[in-house]
Amino acid sequence: MNKPLLYSFLIALVGCSTIEKKSPGAFFAGEIVNPTSEYVVLFKDDIVVDSAKLNDENRFVIQLDTVVEGLYHFDHSPELQYVYLERGDSLMIRLNTEDFDESLIFSGRGEEINNFLVEFFLSTESEPAIVYSFSQLDPVDFSRKLDSIKTIKLNTLNELVTEVNLSTKAEDMAKASIDYNYYIYKEKYPFWNMRRTRKNTLPDLPDNFYDYRNKIDYNNENLSYHRYYYNYMKTHFNNLSYMGCYTKCEDAHYNIIKNKLHFNQHKLKLIDSLVTEKDLRDNLFRNVAIDYLINVHDTDENNRIFISDFHRRSGNNRHSAEIEAIYQGVNNLQPSNKLPNISVFNTDGTLVTLQEIAEKEKNTVFYFWSGTQRSNFENVLRRVAQLSKNRPEFTFIGINCNTDALRWQSLLSTNQLDTEKQFRTDDFENLKNALVIGGLNKGIITKNGLIVDGFADLYSSF
Structure with a gap:
């Protein structure tokens, strides 16, 4: 220094x-x-x-x-x-x-509240698997198990409050972490139980199972960006939407799974009716739109219906431009289209379009990796090496995201990657929207320069 x-x-x-x-x-x-x-x-x-x-x-x-x-x-x-x-x-x-x-x-x-929040976050990372293992229990026994976990955490917080002079706001923030994390599990229980018991019907829940919902504030400005509050809201609206369809539709479970448009429109309607806090409302609408557009891969007509409903209900959503870009990206990635007009750098620092790369090979698979996410990098390299051996008819082209040029070059050299098949972008946001990248397991398959599958997955599509 x-x-x-x-x-x-x-x-x-x-x-x-x-x-x-x-x-x-x-x-x-x-x-x-x-x-x-x-x-x-x-x-x-x-x-x-x-x-x-x-x-x-x-x-x-x-x-x-x-x-x-x-x-x-x-x-x-x-x-x-x-x-x-x-x-x-x-x-x-x-x-x-x-x-x-x-x-x-x-x-x-200020260390006490911050170390508590970090420790709480770390304690919850392995917790879902434990709680999921309880989900085959009946609702009453499941709730007892969950209550015991919550009590331990509340006792830890109470000890901290006794030892340290936490402000009321800090204590409320810490308690919200505990409460909403607990509420998430309660919302997930019916679906986990149905999966664990391999039944096609949801379990019968006691009348008081969702009593905590009476305390939910849908418009808490202080918690709009709180991870557990926000994650609870996403899970809650999924649950409400599913239950709304489940109780009204014949052969409900299978219809809900099949008709994703109706299910997601239902979520938009519920958010519109219950949430008025601007940031939370905008973010929840964005979450529904991204989940639908990126993961459902619906028909062009259904996509048009959804995006129209999104704009109608969300009004001046500050994420509208992003959602519109993703919607256009979905349209552009339909089979038989050419790739979007996106340029990337080769190892010489020269810009080249994805279309030019695709046209050089008969069968091409574009995959994506980040040098700053080690586990992803290692997993993708391992998977691509396996696919290159098992599917020699494909040429696998790597597109690096979020890594500076010098580190990228170093990674190529260290891992002995074929520099003729490696490229990088310095504008990941544009690439992400144009190619509708929801995760780095994504692949894009082309043949003779035209898209075959714009939403392939390295692990499930081959």
Whole structure:
């Protein structure tokens, strides 16, 4: 760390140690081991509050003159994590990107609530498999099991509240994490049970099974970007939509599975009727649209009906341009079309279009990978190597996303990849929308330069 930055860092840190909680500002700084980006960017909701460039020792400093108390998140591309900030906080973090969440530690004023939230997040990562194993139980026994898990977490929070002078807002945020995570499992139980018991009907639920819904606030502005609150809302509307169709349609379960248009229109209608908070409403509409357009692969006519209903109900949704781009991307990826007009870089730094690449080979499979997501990178390489051996009639073309040019070249060399079959983009957002990339398992199959399957999957389509 150079001396001027070191002095300012120490002065800020000492100053923050004497900041009273009533001070309007906050201090956020730390060290990133094995950085994957030059910057740390701080967001409130989805708005950039501030950013800082890492110095030569991979440290950063963000000093906020004023802070709106509540949940923020910091982004060190491609990863992000939450941070709860209150007036007068002086938070330091340290993390290693090779184990981003597990290595994250907060210290300083405000550390208690933030370490609790991180530990809670980590504790929930393996939890769904455990709760799923309970789902073959009847509703009463399942609820008892779930209550015991929730009680342990509430007791941990109560101990923290006793030991540390948490603000009411911080305590409420922590409790919301516990409550809404619990509610998600309750919403999922009927479907998990049907799958586990291999029955074609949903279990009969006690009248009080969903009593917690009486406490749900569909328009809590403070929780709009809270991961468990938002995930609960998505799961809840899936449940409500399914149940609405299930109770009214003959041979309901199979009709719901088959008629995805009707099911997703039902979700749009429910969100429209129950949610008025602007950010949450826009994000939920966006979630339904992306899920339908990317994953359903419906007919052109049904896609047109859905997108018309989306625009009619969501009004001035701030994601409308993105959804429209994805809709156009879906249309462009229909069989027998040429590939969208997207250019990528070859290893010489020359731009070449996807169509030009496709026309060089009779049968081509485009696949996508990121050098900043190690597990994805390794899995994709392993799968492509296997497919190249088993399906020699195809030429597999890799498109790199979210990796700078130097690191990309290094990865190609280290992994001995054929540079004639590797390309990269420096505009992933445009590529993602144009090619409707919902996940990095996606493949696009072409023959003689024309699309055969614009929505292939490396693991299920071959």
